[in-house]
Amino acid sequence: MADPHVSRASSPSPLLALPGAVDSAAGSVDHGVAWHYGDPFTEQRAATTGVAVVDRSHRAGIRLAGDERLSWLHSITSQHLTALPDRSSAEDLVLDIAGHVEQHFVLTDLDGVTWIDTEPTHGAALLDYLQKMVFWAKAEPTASDELAVLTLLGPDLEHGALADLLPVPDRPYAATPLPGGGFVRRMPWPGEHAADLLVPRDQMVQWWQRLTAAGAAPAGMWAFEALRVEAKRPRLGLDTDERAIPHELGWIGGVDEAGAVHLDKGCYRGQETVARVHNLGKxxxxxxxxxxxxxxxxxxxxxxxxxxxxxxxxxxxxxxxxxxxxxxxxxxxxxxxxxxxxxxxxxxxxxxxxxxxxxxxxxxxxxxxxxxxxxxx
Known part of the structure; x- marks a missing residue:
C-alpha cells in the first residue's frame, strides 16, 4: 500500500464538515474531498460566470531542496527547468524508457525551494523515483503535507474583494507568496481564469472562510472535473494507461505553451520516443x-x-x-x-x-x- 503521508492527505478534508458537502465516492481517487456542496450545476456555473473555490487538498506534496534541485530535475524529466525563474511554475512528466507516461506533476520554485504536487495516488511512486535518482546531486526530495491545494475558477477571480485579497499573477504559471506562508500560482487551465492556492494545511479552513467571504462560491471536484474535461486536459491514471505517450495527451510543449514536454532540451529517459513521434511519426x-x-x-x-x-x-x-x-x-x-x-x-x-x-x-x-x-x- 502507498505511504498515506505521500499518496494523499492522511485524513478526510476538514472542509467536508461544511453544510451541504458531499464526499466523493468511496474508491474514487478524489475520496476525502467534496464532490459537490448540494447543487453541482450551479457550482459549475459559478466557476464560469463568477468565481468558485474547489478543495483539492488531497493532492500529494513533495518538497525539493538543494542548490542543484532544478538542474537535477531538468536532467531526469521532460520539462526544461534550468532557466526557470524564481517564483515560477511548470508542468512536468516522468517517462519510462519507451516514452510512456509514468508521472505528471506541477512544480513551483519559490525562494530556494521547489514545491511539487501531484495526483493523490501517485505521490509515493513519484517520491520513490526522485529519491532513487539523486545520486550525488545537491537535491533533497522529501514527502510534505505542509501545503494544501485550493483552486479558484472564474472571471471574478480578478475583480472585487478577491482581487484585493489575493495577489494573483497575470502570467500563467507565475507564483506569488501569500502572507502567513504558501503561495498563489496562476494556471492556464481548466479555464482562462484559474489559480491554485497552496496554503499551510493548518490554515486551510481559515483561507476557505476568507475566500468565500470575499465572494467565492464553494464548489466540489465535480465542477473542477467538468471544466477540465471540457478543456481536454488529461489526468494521470484516469485518462492515461500504461501505453500512453505525451503526444497522445496534448502534453507537448514548454512552459510558454502550457505543455509538459520541452522539445529542445538535453537527454532524458523516454526522449527517443518523443523525438521520433515529433519528427517522423504520429x-x-x-x-x-x-x-x-x-x-x-x-x-x-x-x-x-x-x-x-x-x-x-x-x-x-x-x-x-x-x-x-x-x-x-x-x-x-x-x-x-x-x-x-x-x-x-x-x-x-x-x-x-x-x-x-x-x-x-x-x-x-x-x-x-x-x-x-x-x-x-
Whole structure:
C-alpha cells in the first residue's frame, strides 16, 4: 500500500464538515474531498460566470531542496527547468524508457525551494523515483503535507474583494507568496481564469472562510472535473494507461505553451520516443472529447472500451462527468485513424466524438520532410 503521508492527505478534508458537502465516492481517487456542496450545476456555473473555490487538498506534496534541485530535475524529466525563474511554475512528466507516461506533476520554485504536487495516488511512486535518482546531486526530495491545494475558477477571480485579497499573477504559471506562508500560482487551465492556492494545511479552513467571504462560491471536484474535461486536459491514471505517450495527451510543449514536454532540451529517459513521434511519426491514439447519450441506463466507467458499430474496440474511456451545458461527456483515447463522425459506443452509452476536439493531423514534421527530400518527393 502507498505511504498515506505521500499518496494523499492522511485524513478526510476538514472542509467536508461544511453544510451541504458531499464526499466523493468511496474508491474514487478524489475520496476525502467534496464532490459537490448540494447543487453541482450551479457550482459549475459559478466557476464560469463568477468565481468558485474547489478543495483539492488531497493532492500529494513533495518538497525539493538543494542548490542543484532544478538542474537535477531538468536532467531526469521532460520539462526544461534550468532557466526557470524564481517564483515560477511548470508542468512536468516522468517517462519510462519507451516514452510512456509514468508521472505528471506541477512544480513551483519559490525562494530556494521547489514545491511539487501531484495526483493523490501517485505521490509515493513519484517520491520513490526522485529519491532513487539523486545520486550525488545537491537535491533533497522529501514527502510534505505542509501545503494544501485550493483552486479558484472564474472571471471574478480578478475583480472585487478577491482581487484585493489575493495577489494573483497575470502570467500563467507565475507564483506569488501569500502572507502567513504558501503561495498563489496562476494556471492556464481548466479555464482562462484559474489559480491554485497552496496554503499551510493548518490554515486551510481559515483561507476557505476568507475566500468565500470575499465572494467565492464553494464548489466540489465535480465542477473542477467538468471544466477540465471540457478543456481536454488529461489526468494521470484516469485518462492515461500504461501505453500512453505525451503526444497522445496534448502534453507537448514548454512552459510558454502550457505543455509538459520541452522539445529542445538535453537527454532524458523516454526522449527517443518523443523525438521520433515529433519528427517522423504520429501518435497511435488521440485524446478526444466524447458526447454521451444521456438517455442511456448508466454511464461508462474509466477504462471501459470505446467500440464501433461493428464491435471493434478503438479506444479507452477516461474521465466521465455531467457538464452543466454539454450534458454527459467523457475524455477518451481513441485510435488516430477513427473519423470524428464514426458511430461509437462507450459502456452502455452511444457516443460521438466532438469534431472540435480532434487534434490537427497535418502538422509539419521536420524529420519526415527531410526524408521526403532525400527521396525526391
Amino acid at each position: 501518435p497511435p491514439r488521440n485524446l478526444v472529447l466524447l458526447h454521451l447519450d444521456g438517455s442511456a441506463d448508466g454511464r461508462p466507467e474509466v477504462g471501459d472500451p470505446v467500440v464501433t458499430a461493428e464491435g471493434r474496440t478503438v479506444g479507452r474511456v477516461g474521465t466521465v462527468v455531467d457538464h452543466h451545458e454539454l450534458g454527459p461527456v467523457a475524455l477518451a483515447l481513441v485510435k488516430r485513424t477513427i473519423p470524428a463522425d464514426t458511430p461509437l459506443t462507450a459502456g452502455p452509452c452511444a457516443a460521438a466524438i466532438d469534431p472540435d476536439s480532434m487534434p490537427a493531423q497535418d502538422l509539419f514534421q521536420p524529420g519526415r520532410a527531410a526524408v521526403d527530400r532525400l527521396r525526391g518527393r
